[in-house]
Amino acid sequence: MEFRVANPQDLPLIRELADQIFRAHRPGQHMADEFPYLYDHANAHHWYIAVQESAVVSMIGAMVWPATIAGAKTSVASMGSVATDPQWRRKGLSSHLLKLAQDCLVKERVRVALISGDLPLYWRFGARPIGRVRWYALDPSSSFAGKPSWFVRNIDDQADALIVARLYQSRATRFSRTLPQLEAMLKAQPLTQVEKGQKTALLVFDGPQPLAYLIVNDRPFNGQEPSRLLEWAGDPRAVLYGISGLEEGSRAGMRIPVLPEDLGLEGALKALKPVSQGPVSWLAKVMDGEGLAHDLWGLWHESGSILPQISEIAPDQYRLVVGDDTWAIDAAKLTEWIFQDTQSDRPRGLETIWPSPALWPEGLNYI
Ligand SMILES: CC(C)(COP(=O)(O)OP(=O)(O)OC[C@H]1O[C@@H](n2cnc3c(N)ncnc32)[C@H](O)[C@@H]1OP(=O)(O)O)[C@@H](O)C(=O)NCCC(=O)NCCS
Numbered sequence: 001m002e003f004r005v006a007n008p009q010d011l012p013l014i015r016e017l018a019d020q021i022f023r024a025h026r027p028g029q030h031m032a033d034e035f036p037y038l039y040d041h042a043n044a045h046h047w048y049i050a051v052q053e054s055a056v057v058s059m060i061g062a063m064v065w066p067a068t069i070a071g072a073k074t075s076v077a078s079m080g081s082v083a084t085d086p087q088w089r090r091k092g093l094s095s096h097l098l099k100l101a102q103d104c105l106v107k108e109r110v111r112v113a114l115i116s117g118d119l120p121l122y123w124r125f126g127a128r129p130i131g132r133v134r135w136y137a138l139d140p141s142s143s144f145a146g147k148p149s150w151f152v153r154n155i156d157d158q159a160d161a162l163i164v165a166r167l168y169q170s171r172a173t174r175f176s177r178t179l180p181q182l183e184a185m186l187k188a189q190p191l192t193q194v195e196k197g198q199k200t201a202l203l204v205f206d207g208p209q210p211l212a213y214l215i216v217n218d219r220p221f222n223g224q225e226p227s228r229l230l231e232w233a234g235d236p237r238a239v240l241y242g243i244s245g246l247e248e249g250s251r252a253g254m255r256i257p258v259l260p261e262d263l264g265l266e267g268a269l270k271a272l273k274p275v276s277q278g279p280v281s282w283l284a285k286v287m288d289g290e291g292l293a294h295d296l297w298g299l300w301h302e303s304g305s306i307l308p309q310i311s312e313i314a315p316d317q318y319r320l321v322v323g324d325d326t327w328a329i330d331a332a333k334l335t336e337w338i339f340q341d342t343q344s345d346r347p348r349g350l351e352t353i354w355p356s357p358a359l360w361p362e363g364l365n366y367i
Contacts, residue, residue: 001093003100006047006059013056014047015039021083031081036184038063038081046077048101050084050093058084058093060101064110066176070261074295076112076175077105077287082121098125102287111292112335115283122283126316126331129279130339133257134266137226137275140252144240144268147206152242155201155213157186163203163210167233173261196222199230200246204238211238218250226253236265260341279340286335289318308350310334322347 006014018031018039032039038046038061050058061081067074079101084093098121105113115127155164161183168174168182177185186201197220204212212234218227227250232239243251258266258274286292293300293310300307309321316331325347329337337346 001057002051003096004049004051005100005104006044006049008041008044010047010049010051010056011039011041011044014049014059014061017056017059017083017085018081021085022081035081037181046105048097048104050088050097052088055085057088058097060094060097062101062105062113064105064108067112068172068174068176069296070172070299072296072299074112074292075108075110076114077101077110078114078116080116082115082117094121095124098122106288106291109288109291111286111288111295113285113287115285118283122285123332125285126335127283127285128332128335128340130284130335131280132260132341133278133280134274135276135278136256136258136269136272138243138251138254138256138272140248142251142272143244144237146204146238146241146244149207150204150211150238150241152202152204152245155186155203155215157201158183160203160213161186164213164233167210167213169233171233171261173259196220197225197227200250202242202245204234204242206238211235212242214239214242216243216246216250216254218246226255227251228255229257236262236268239265240268284335284339286331286338288312289331289334292338308347320347322350 015030015032019029022031023029037043043061043063046062046064048060048062049056059081060079062077062079064075064077067076079098082094082097102113113127115122115125118129161179164186165177165179165182168177198218200216200218202214202216203210204214212232214232215230216227217230219225220228227246229239229243243254243256246254255275256265256269258269289310290312293308297307306323309319311319313319313328318329318331318334320327320329320334320337327347336343337350340346
């Protein structure tokens with residue numbers, strides 16, 4: 001068995017295995033159409049594969065994203081399309097490829113992995129739930145008033161990409177998306193197809209002035225689940241105004257995720273109470289703690305009186321020093337202490353760090 005980084009010639013076999021495993025029940029649909037950037041030839045070097053007699057029998061795909069966490073620049077990788085040919089399962093292939101992916105991605109200065117799914121496999125790798133999302137549910141009568149000059153229309157996936165990009169850049173914590181990536185995301189609507197809902201993407205204007213955009217997954221899982229706000233940027237009151245214009249069936253019970261940084265949205269929803277609270281819907285792992293500390297240095301310096309020191313003492317093992325206290329912890333614990341603010345044993349000093357990257361609570365946008 002050969003474990004290696006893929007090259008563009010491997011992509012046809014990668015796509016074949018992906019369709020065989022993830023699209024067996026949806027003939028005619030292809031993963032590569034839904035995630036065009038992930039499966040693009042130019043991204044072949046972010047696939048990690050196990051090859052047996054010229055066949056790809058196990059694989060992991062990644063997208064590398066520059067990301068901004070509360071203004072600090074870092075780099076994250078979203079990992080997905082984790083699959084092993086049924087005949088080769090439970091032999092440790094995926095576990096091995098996760099380690100290979102980490103070794104390669106860290107060399108590219110990726111600090112954090114974001115992994116879709118919640119498998120014991122990922123927990124053993126050291127990935128953990130992070131972030132905090134308060135979920136609000138709209139009742140059918142909910143409506144949010146706007147000004148007479150406000151109006152809402154659908155996003156045109158090509159013509160409006162620049163407006164969406166400008167609004168998106170106003171978020172302090174975000175993935176970097178190039179304009180072509182954003183256009184592809186708006187066009188491919190990958191999450192919709194995964195969750196079998198109807199995606200609605202709207203822009204809200206005050207006269208000629210764009211105020212906000214929002215993307216809603218309308219009645220996902222074949223209408224079995226309430227609609228959900230997937231992402232937005234701009235004026236939160238305009239977002240709620242946009243939602244008010246959706247037909248009643250789409251609005252009824254709609255779930256609105258509120259991240260710790262979304263104070264404006266929470267304020268605008270103040271008449272309601274959150275129906276639940278939990279981490280984001282994917283796992284994360286700090287893959288390079290020293291590198292992450294380097295990237296977040298300015299943020300920590302701004303907000304903390306005691307600066308934490310992180311040094312790697314063995315693979316995935318760290319020494320953390322905060323003031324006079326020292327801990328020896330693994331990557332999973334480091335991930336929780338940095339990004340999960342509900343940890344009761346989290347050292348004082350780390351609390352001052354913005355509990356991000358909440359980024360987007362839904363999906364990873366690996367387009
Ligand atoms: C999930 C999936 C990728 C795992 O692939 P895999 O190559 O079998 O993964 P591993 O062998 O590393 O680990 C799988 C299990 O086998 C066990 N295992 C590993 N080596 C083993 C061995 N030599 N003998 C017995 N069991 C072994 C692992 O402990 C692990 O146990 P777990 O069920 O508690 O997690 C595979 O089952 C798959 O393709 N599933 C369908 C697609 C999917 O769901 N992908 C994930 C999307 S989030």
